[in-house]
Amino acid sequence: MKRYKRSDDISYALGITLTFELLINRPDQARRVYVHSDFERGETFDKLSSLCSANKVEIVFSDKPFNILSQKENCYVIGEFSKKYMALDKNASHIVLNNPSNAGNLGTIMRSAAGFGIVNLAIIRPAADPFDPKTVRSSMGSIFRLNIEEFDSFDEYMGKAGQRNIYPFMLKAKKKLNETEFVKPFSLVFGNEATGLDDSFLSVGTSVIIAHSDRIDSLNLPIAASIAMYEATKSSDF
Amino acid sequence: MKRYKRSDDISYALGITLTFELLINRPDQARRVYVHSDFERGETFDKLSSLCSANKVEIVFSDKPFNILSQKENCYVIGEFSKKYMALDKNASHIVLNNPSNAGNLGTIMRSAAGFGIVNLAIIRPAADPFDPKTVRSSMGSIFRLNIEEFDSFDEYMGKAGQRNIYPFMLKAKKKLNETEFVKPFSLVFGNEATGLDDSFLSVGTSVIIAHSDRIDSLNLPIAASIAMYEATKSSDF
Structure with missing residues (x-):
């Protein structure tokens, strides 16, 4: 067992809450569950055991993986899972992240996306790793409720996404968010944390701005995406 | 020079962007600016020098503070400043954070608050440190554009806040955010990341819920506060 690397086929849900989300929503992706010797026996353990046995997921009792994979003190359960990209639903609305660079932000956006029922997430490379354990953690397990697909370019995405209305979010847009009508199925498109979307997106669909005071340069990416x-x-x- | 401690009277703006925000918005709080030997001479340095001299802020050329205060590779300027709480404006709208526990979240909320023009922030103790360098960083310097006041209880806040309309945000509220009319001056009240506001807030003002699907337990705190x-x-x- 080694530290997580992006090139690995597997990743980890660190902690009992995330492991439950994995086992409940994506049992087919669950490969193994590690349990620390300090994890107390009781209701939660029983629930974990029965979920694992119902889904034929092996429980491994070992403290070693925790030393390697987790920096947090209070992590006593780790769910090992196979990474899996899934084709987006062409009839549903999408979130499209163009070159997001921060794994934590990616997870926070996943959590909001699940919350607002937009369960299809397109990621345009280069991008942070959607399966990084940090992303899984900040998604609070929402990652196991989303279809996630990566693309090499926005054009590739458009070619595969099906007929839809595109709303790129950018500071140069004219249309304000609260004056925008969103026609389904839609795609809400966001750029990189530092650079946003480039000007070419001004001519794609209806570009939208979340108006704010000039006291700040821009809103934080997960904030902007969630407000949208x-x-x-x-x-x-x- | 030692690592930052909450009990200190001073804190630090790590990086040139945050230091500019300090010098431009709160020159009276600026005590000293540290410049690393790798910081290039040029326009930015000249702007920094003239801001410092205009405000009689000493520039100290030394690499030592960077080893102690900054983990980031690309931090070449540090602004040392006096912490300062300021009484909230009784006629303005407020954000009220009841026992927020995460310094990064606190800063992200400050950034959104400055963005949406709500420049008065009440923090009910116990709470994360609003002047932690991590908070300053995640606020992107917005902390220097806000009035921040701490209180020992929500009752103490109410006693000092002036006549206003209170909107506590809670999952048990009946009124949906998009059906709520906000009458100024208002206070938007948010609970702790893990526990939210307790039930006693249901009888305070108009409690509000940001409706979301049952795929998630709750929205992330800075996200909820920013949407509100x-x-x-x-x-x-x-």
Whole structure:
């Protein structure tokens, strides 16, 4: 067992909460569950055991993986899983992240996307690793509820995404978010944390700005993406 | 020079961008600017020098503080500043954070607050340190554009905050965010990352929920606070 590397076929859900999300939502991807000797026997352990046995997932009792994979003190369970990309649903709305660079941000966006019911996520490379254990953690396990597909370019995405309405979010856009009507299926497109989307996106679909005061240069990426998802799904009956 | 401690009277803006925010918005709080020997002479350095001399802030050329205060590779300037709480404006709208526990989250919320023009931030103790260099960093310097005041209890806050409309954000609330009318001056109140606001807040003002699917337990705190600020300031002409 070694530290996680992006080139690995497997990754890890660190902690009991994330491991439950894995076993409940993607049992087919679960390969193995590691349990630390300090993990108390009780209801939670019983629930974990029965989920594992129902899904034929081996439980390994060993402290070693925790020393290698987890920096956190209170991590007593690790779910090892196979990474899996899934084709996006052409009829559904999408979030499209163009070159996101931060694994934590990627996870935070996944959590909001699951929250607002946009369960198809396109990632345009180069990009942070959606399966990095840090991403899994900051997604709070939402990663196991999303279809995630990577593309080499926005054009490749457009070629495969099906007929839809594109809304790139950019500071140079004219249309304000609260004056925008989102027609389904839609794609909300966001650029890199530092550089945003380049000007070529001004001529793609309807570009949108989240208006803010000039006290800041821009909103944080997961914040901007989440505000956009909130507004675009407002009519949903959650 | 030692590592930053919460009990210190001073804190640090790590990096040139944050140091500029300090010098431009709160020159009275700036005590000293450290410059690393690898920091290139040029326009940026000249701007820094003239800002420092205009505000009578000493520049110290030394690499030592960087070894102690900064883990980041690309930090060549550090602004040392006096911490300063400021009484909140009783006539303005506020953000109220009840026991926030994460310094990075606190900074992200500051950035959004500055962005949406809510420049008065109340923090109810116990809470993460608003002047932690991590908070300063994640605020992207917005901390120097806000009035920040700490209180020992929500009651103490209410006693000092002036007449206003209170909107506690909680999962048990009945009123949905997109059906809520925010009457100024308002206070948007948020609980701790893990526990939220306790039930006693259901009887305070108008409690509000940001409706989301049951795929997630809750939204991330800075995300929820930012969506609320976006919605509550929508009529503003940014």
